[in-house]
Amino acid sequence: MGALLSNFFLSALFMLMFLVINSGGNFPGSLEPVCGPTHPPDPIPIYPDDVHLFQFSLNLEHLEAEFFLYGALGYGLDEVAPELVMGGPPPIGAQKANLNKLVNRIIEEFGYQEVGHIRAIKTTVGGFPRPLMNLSACNFATIMNEAFGYPLDPPFDPYANSLNYMLASYVIPYVGLTGYVGANPFIKGWKSKRLLAGLLGVEAGQDAVIRTYLYERQDYIAYPYDYTVAAFTERISELRNELGMCGIKDEGICVPPYLGAENRTTSNILSAGDNSLSYGRTPREILRIVYETGNEHVPGGFFPRGENGKIARELLYDYKP
Numbered sequence: 001m002g003a004l005l006s007n008f009f010l011s012a013l014f015m016l017m018f019l020v021i022n023s024g025g026n027f028p029g030s031l032e033p034v035c036g037p038t039h040p041p042d043p044i045p046i047y048p049d050d051v052h053l054f055q056f057s058l059n060l061e062h063l064e065a066e067f068f069l070y071g072a073l074g075y076g077l078d079e080v081a082p083e084l085v086m087g088g089p090p091p092i093g094a095q096k097a098n099l100n101k102l103v104n105r106i107i108e109e110f111g112y113q114e115v116g117h118i119r120a121i122k123t124t125v126g127g128f129p130r131p132l133m134n135l136s137a138c139n140f141a142t143i144m145n146e147a148f149g150y151p152l153d154p155p156f157d158p159y160a161n162s163l164n165y166m167l168a169s170y171v172i173p174y175v176g177l178t179g180y181v182g183a184n185p186f187i188k189g190w191k192s193k194r195l196l197a198g199l200l201g202v203e204a205g206q207d208a209v210i211r212t213y214l215y216e217r218q219d220y221i222a223y224p225y226d227y228t229v230a231a232f233t234e235r236i237s238e239l240r241n242e243l244g245m246c247g248i249k250d251e252g253i254c255v256p257p258y259l260g261a262e263n264r265t266t267s268n269i270l271s272a273g274d275n276s277l278s279y280g281r282t283p284r285e286i287l288r289i290v291y292e293t294g295n296e297h298v299p300g301g302f303f304p305r306g307e308n309g310k311i312a313r314e315l316l317y318d319y320k321p
Contacts, residue, residue, distance in 0.1 A: 093136020182280030
């Protein structure tokens with residue numbers, strides 16, 4: 001009887017070892033859970049067109065990184081990650097903002113996240129030197145003047161206080177978010193798709209945090225101006241729609257019910273279109289907005305010399321005045 005039990009346990013042991021070896025340790029009850037595959041069987045990780053789309057988005061990632069880092073820390077990529085600058089010129093007019101503790105913590109995190117985005121894009125598809133960017137208070141003042149249709153007095157200063165800074169932040173990340181949504185149908189490689197998903201998730205989260213912060217203060221008067229926070233977001237979104245020239249793809253934090261979720265809400269913490277799906281924009285639309293000219297061939301605004309990369313430079317060179 002003892003020999004029979006011994007043989008039984010030996011057989012069970014050999015069977016267990018067989019299962020472990022042939023399953024890689026990944027079978028029910030194993031200490032090592034199944035974690036793969038990490039990508040589909042498509043053998044092409046990155047297609048050539050994927051490279052150009054990601055490098056186009058790299059311009060806005062640089063813009064966001066410098067704006068957030070300077071706003072929270074008083075310095076940018078030249079000190080935080082100089083290897084990512086690649087010899088490009090420092091931004092014009094970027095400075096430390098007068099932020100309260102909460103907003104400073106949020107913006108600092110955003111800044112470091114953008115550093116990661118730049119690194120992820122450049123290590124995956126390559127990159128180019130940091131483009132020249134205008135993050136001066138004067139440039140933001142011009143945007144606000146255009147949004148309201150006349151010069152605000154005093155000129156809007158994004159670095160003056162936390163509320164102004166978050167209103168200025170409302171101007172930038174959402175444009176990048178719509179760019180990633182617009183690029184999604186054209187991204188083909190499995191590695192490219194994984195990168196896009198990671199970038200899109202964080203950009204959407206940043207925009208949601210900014211919009212939530214502003215929604216909580218929708219009825220505040222943005223002193224010294226006689227306009228509420230909600231009015232500022234409405235005017236900025238209207239300006240971006242006007243510059244983009246391709247319909248409504250931008251909405252303020254408060255909307256009429258026909259633009260709300262299921263046509264039932266006036267809150268608009270997450271901007272979205274039909275069936276609450278995110279809006280997408282093409283590179284041409286984005287250039288019209290960030291150049292602040294309404295023309296993808298004419299640089300200006302945040303990019304005085306134009307954006308870098310194949311898509312932006314070809315549009316710039318095609319311009320016939």
